[in-house]
Amino acid sequence: MTGPIERWPETVPADVTHPAATVAAARRLGQVVSLADPVRFSGGADDFAVLRLLGAAMQAAVRIDWTLASAPPQELDDIVHLPPPARAYGRNAKEIQARWRERHRAGLCCYRQGPDFVAIRDLRRPGASFRATLGEPHATQFRALAAATRVDELTGDESALLTDLQDNGLALVETTHFLLPPYRVGTFPIPCTAF
Numbered sequence: 001m002t003g004p005i006e007r008w009p010e011t012v013p014a015d016v017t018h019p020a021a022t023v024a025a026a027r028r029l030g031q032v033v034s035l036a037d038p039v040r041f042s043g044g045a046d047d048f049a050v051l052r053l054l055g056a057a058m059q060a061a062v063r064i065d066w067t068l069a070s071a072p073p074q075e076l077d078d079i080v081h082l083p084p085p086a087r088a089y090g091r092n093a094k095e096i097q098a099r100w101r102e103r104h105r106a107g108l109c110c111y112r113q114g115p116d117f118v119a120i121r122d123l124r125r126p127g128a129s130f131r132a133t134l135g136e137p138h139a140t141q142f143r144a145l146a147a148a149t150r151v152d153e154l155t156g157d158e159s160a161l162l163t164d165l166q167d168n169g170l171a172l173v174e175t176t177h178f179l180l181p182p183y184r185v186g187t188f189p190i191p192c193t194a195f
Contacts, residue, residue, distance in 0.1 A: 017049065023056040033057055038069035038089055047073040048149065048172070048179045054082035058106070059183040068093045074172060076100060077125050078181060081108035109170075111142075111182045118142045120182055122170060130168055145171075146180050 010031060026033045033053070041047045051074075057064040058081070068085035071092055080103045088097035111120045118139040122130040134142055141161045148154060151173070154162065162178060165171035172179045 035066040038067040
């Protein structure tokens with residue numbers, strides 16, 4: 001052997017503009033997704049991009065290493081189902097991190113889909129659970145919403161469903177962008193709760 005042994009990096013750098021590709025690469029390599037810079041939530045599309053990356057990591061069961069440097073853009077109840085930060089800077093961020101880590105668990109807010117249905121389960125808020133099964137055409141509209149990011153990309157029927165989801169705490173909407181908090185799972189975590 002003539003040179004040093006090359007090793008795969010232990011982490012995959014996060015690309016918030018392509019969350020699915022980033023998480024797929026980490027899963028394929030058996031590695032952790034790493035956000036190099038501390039996350040400072042400041043409102044708008046960039047915040048939703050980070051939240052989408054966290055949701056993609058939960059969906060793929062890939063660990064993500066990130067640091068919280070400010071309060072999150074949403075109430076903790078809205079995002080407690082996403083992976084909590086590994087580290088936090090500042091007293092407020094450390095308090096949020098501690099509460100987030102205490103309340104987080106898999107399956108708090110997720111959906112699974114079949115050929116003609118989407119089943120949603122939301123257990124993020126203590127004492128207030130939400131379960132719904134969407135049949136067609138709403139299942140197709142939900143899948144379209146899960147793939148979209150901008151309000152101006154939606155059809156009239158998708159916009160109406162987005163409003164209904166927002167009324168039930170299942171959509172975070174800003175002026176031009178939106179995010180559906182539930183992440184997709186193949187099956188609901190065991191033990192399964194009947195719908």
